[in-house]
Amino acid sequence: MYTLDLNQMSQNEFLTKYWQKKPVVIRQGFKDFVDPISTDEFAGIAMEETVQSRLVSKKDGQWQAEFGPFESYEHLGERDWSLVIQALDNFSEEAAELIEPFRFLPHWRLDDLMASFATEGGSVGPHIDNYDVFICQGSGKRHWRVGDRGQHVEVISHEALLHVEPFEAIIDVELEAGDILYIPPGFPHEGVALEPSMSFSVGFRANSAISLLSGFADHLIDNDLGGQLLEDAERQAIKNSGEVTNKDYASIKQQLQNLLDNDKLFKNFVGNYLTNAKHELDLMPSEEPFERDEVKELLGIHAVKRLGGLRAFYFESSEVGSINDGVCYINGEQISFDNEISPVIKLLCNQLVVTPDELAPWRENEHFITLIITLLDQGYWFWTEAE
Ligand code: SIN
Ligand code: CO
Numbered sequence: 326m327y328t329l330d331l332n333q334m335s336q337n338e339f340l341t342k343y344w345q346k347k348p349v350v351i352r353q354g355f356k357d358f359v360d361p362i363s364t365d366e367f368a369g370i371a372m373e374e375t376v377q378s379r380l381v382s383k384k385d386g387q388w389q390a391e392f393g394p395f396e397s398y399e400h401l402g403e404r405d406w407s408l409v410i411q412a413l414d415n416f417s418e419e420a421a422e423l424i425e426p427f428r429f430l431p432h433w434r435l436d437d438l439m440a441s442f443a444t445e446g447g448s449v450g451p452h453i454d455n456y457d458v459f460i461c462q463g464s465g466k467r468h469w470r471v472g473d474r475g476q477h478v479e480v481i482s483h484e485a486l487l488h489v490e491p492f493e494a495i496i497d498v499e500l501e502a503g504d505i506l507y508i509p510p511g512f513p514h515e516g517v518a519l520e521p522s523m524s525f526s527v528g529f530r531a532n533s534a535i536s537l538l539s540g541f542a543d544h545l546i547d548n549d550l551g552g553q554l555l556e557d558a559e560r561q562a563i564k565n566s567g568e569v570t571n572k573d574y575a576s577i578k579q580q581l582q583n584l585l586d587n588d589k590l591f592k593n594f595v596g597n598y599l600t601n602a603k604h605e606l607d608l609m610p611s612e613e614p615f616e617r618d619e620v621k622e623l624l625g626i627h628a629v630k631r632l633g634g635l636r637a638f639y640f641e642s643s644e645v646g647s648i649n650d651g652v653c654y655i656n657g658e659q660i661s662f663d664n665e666i667s668p669v670i671k672l673l674c675n676q677l678v679v680t681p682d683e684l685a686p687w688r689e690n691e692h693f694i695t696l697i698i699t700l701l702d703q704g705y706w707f708w709t710e711a712e
C-alpha cells in the first residue's frame with residue numbers, strides 16, 4: 326500500500342493552492358518508494374497484443390517513435406530511449422495500487438496510470454498535456470523542467486510526437502524515487518532520465534463539452550431516442566419568410582434543451598459515458614458460472630477486488646437514476662438493483678477492495694448474491710485474499 330505525504334499540506338490545501346492552477350514538486354510524497362513492477366515485467370507487458378505501448382528515442386538528433394506490441398528490445402542501445410505503457414493499471418494489479426492514494430479526487434476524473442522506463446538521456450520530449458498529472462518518480466533519477474502556461478508553439482517532431490518549442494523553466498529539478506511532480510493541463514514539461522529509471526504518471530482528464538455532446542448524440546442514436554420532430558401547430562402567418570424569429574430560435578434551442586433537462590435520460594447517459602472503459606480491459610470472465618452456495622461461503626472468507634481500469638460509479642442525489650433509486654453504472658452500462666443493497670454497492674464503487682468483514686452482512690441477501698455472481702462471472706470483480 327502506498328501512503329501519500331503532501332509535505333505538511335492537507336489534501337484541501339493542495340487542491341486550493343495547486344490543483345488545476347500551478348505545478349508543484351512534492352519531495353518524498355511516497356517514502357521508501359519501491360517500484361510496483363520490475364523493469365523485466367514492464368518490458369514483458371509491452372509485448373502483449375492488447376497493451377498500448379510506444380518506444381520513443383532520439384537518434385542523431387532525430388526523434389523516433391514506434392508502437393507496440395514489441396517483440397524484442399535488442400535493437401535499442403544503452404541510452405536515449407524510453408518505453409511508455411498506457412493504462413498500466415489495467416494490466417498490473419501491483420502498479421494499479423499507485424492510484425489508490427489519489428482517491429481524494431473523484432475516480433470519474435481519473436484517466437489512467439501511464440508508466441515509463443527510460444535509459445540515460447531517454448525522454449518523450451518536451452510537450453504539453455491536456456490533463457492533470459501526478460508524475461511519481463520510481464527507481465533512478467530524472468531531470469524535469471516545467472514551463473509556465475502561455476503561448477507555446479507546438480511542433481510535430483515525428484508523425485506520432487507533438488512537441489513544444491524550447492521554454493523557460495519555472496521548475497527545474499532532479500527527481501528521485503518517491504518524489505512527485507504535479508502538473509496541471511497546459512504547462513509545457515520535459516523529463517530526461519539521468520540514469521535508467523521508472524516513472525509512474527497518474528493522469529486525470531476532464532471531459533470537453535464537445536466530447537460530451539458527441540457522446541450524448543451517440544447515446545441517443547444507440548437507444549433510438551431524441552428523434553421527435555419540432556412541433557409548431559400554433560404557427561401564425563409571417564411577413565418575412567427569410568427570417569428566423571426569436572420565438573422560432575427559442576423553440577429550436579428548447580428542443581435540444583429538453584433532452585438535457587430530461588434528468589433520467591441525461592443521467593443515464595452520463596453514468597454510461599463516465600464508466601466506459603478508457604482503455605481495453607484485461608477481462609477474464611469465469612469459465613463456469615459461480616454457484617450461489619459457493620459464493621455465500623466465499624463471501625465470508627475472501628475479499629473481492631475490482632478489475633484494474635474498470636469504472637463503477639453512482640450518483641449522489643436521490644433523484645431518479647441515482648443510488649437511492651437502485652441504480653449504478655458499471656463499465657458503460659446501467660445496473661439496477663434492489664434499493665436495500667445500496668450500501669454495499671457504494672462500497673464496490675468507492676473501494677478497490679471490499680473486505681470479508683464488509684461483505685459479511687450481505688452474505689444472506691439474495692439480491693446481493695445475484696448481483697455479485699453476475700459481476701464475478703463477467704470478471705469485473707474477482708476473489709482476492711483478505712489482508
Ligand atoms: C514520461 O513518463 O516520460 C512522460 C510523462 C509525462 O510527461 O507526462
Ligand atoms: Co507529459
